Amino acid sequence: MRELTREAFEHDDPNSARHYKDKREKEKRDTVGFIPVPSPLREGGKELSGVEIDADTKGWMFSFGNHSQNYSAALGDNPLPKARKADAKAYHQWVIKEERDRRRFRRTIKRNGKETETWGRHKCGAVSLVVTLPPWAMPVLNSMEDDVRDNLLLRIADVIAHKTQEISERVPWGGGCHMDTDVIHYHMQIPKTAPCGTNLPKAKFKTGGPWLVGADRIDRTFPDLLPNKQKEFLDNRKAKKGKLIDIEIAEAIDRFLERKFELMGYKEQYDKSKKEYAKRKSKSRDTERDRNLIKESFRYFAVEGVWPLAVSTMRLSMWRMIPKEYRILIYASIRAFQIMASPKKALVRESIRLITGRLEKEFHPEPEMLPPWRM
Secondary structure, eight states, X not given: OEEOOHHHHHHHSTTSHHHHHHHHHHHHHTOOSOOSSOOOOOTTSHHHHOOOOOOSSSEEEEEESOTTSOGGGOOTTSXXXXXXXXXXXXXXXXXXXXXXXXTEEEEEEEETTEEEEEEEEOSSSEEEEEEEOOGGGHHHHHTSOHHHHHHHHHHHHHHHHHHHHHHHSXXXXXXXXXXXXXXXXXXXXXXXXXXXXXXXOGGGOOOOOHHHHHHHHHHHHOTTTSXXXXXXXXXXXXHHHOOOHHHHHHHHHHHHHHHHHHHHTOHHHHHHHHHHHHHHHHHHTOHHHHHHHHHHXXXXXXXXXXXXXXXXXXXXXXXXXXXXXXXXXXXHHHHHHHHHHOHHHHHHHHHHHHHHHHHHHHHOSSOSSOOGGGO
16 A cells, blocks of 8 residues: 555556556566576466466556546445446546545644644545455456456456445545456555545554465465464464454455356356465475575575575575575675666665664664564
């Protein structure tokens, strides 16, 4: 989830130049340029989802009702209009204006011992929430005709919107459906305030993040697949954080897909896809495979002086397989390559790291666990 700035909205449109640029930059960040060994299997990748969506489009924007009207006033007993595809340019203009209007909110403060109603102002009047479909649903969705799949994806957007409204009282405006990744996902644009200026409670809009959502989804669908330590961590985090909107939405989507696939005659294919996913997921967690990967990387590092795996592709368990005396050398190699590849970005990144590192040390003198590059 992030603030719905103009840049964020442009990214949410899967056919925009901004989205294409951000996607290319992410792909560049995910590799250091040298890939002599296979990258580790990652959650949500096509190795785990089992398929890459074959569609004629990268995705589309959608809205709930007619975005030329303030349909976001649909609160209380008023039904939220169904999602439908929207013209990206017209919808963009409407959302930018609406986001500015929603920055202001009513608040009550005490002045001279008396309560006074005044106006506060958010830096940004809305947020963009990312919602992902289950990876094991991708083979079924890919087998559908484009129009059938698009209609189903619009109905899933309805499920997301109704669940969001039910939990947080916030009514989504619309968003983007992205189909240019291995797993289809949505960017839902949701206001922080009601049309009348009431500040909607933040306590009802708590998110757990992608790891908790994915782990909870796996634990519900495959009870024995999640390792004991991860399951314990998941349970502790859920108990500590309480009701999390992204986990509740994911659960609602999964229930909807189960019912819908059965009604559409895809139940057998869906069950088969889940079994195949479980096998691939179990195989991807083979520690012996990671150990062999680290050995191959060490061989390349010894010859070329460059560590072939990007930090973003390495799990914590893989870092622990590397002897401590070598970790600083490996991280220095990665940093050196990044600096040579992009000196300006590296200078900005290291400056931010230096400043935030000092603040972190000042406020958290004894961190619970050091990140891999500081071990």
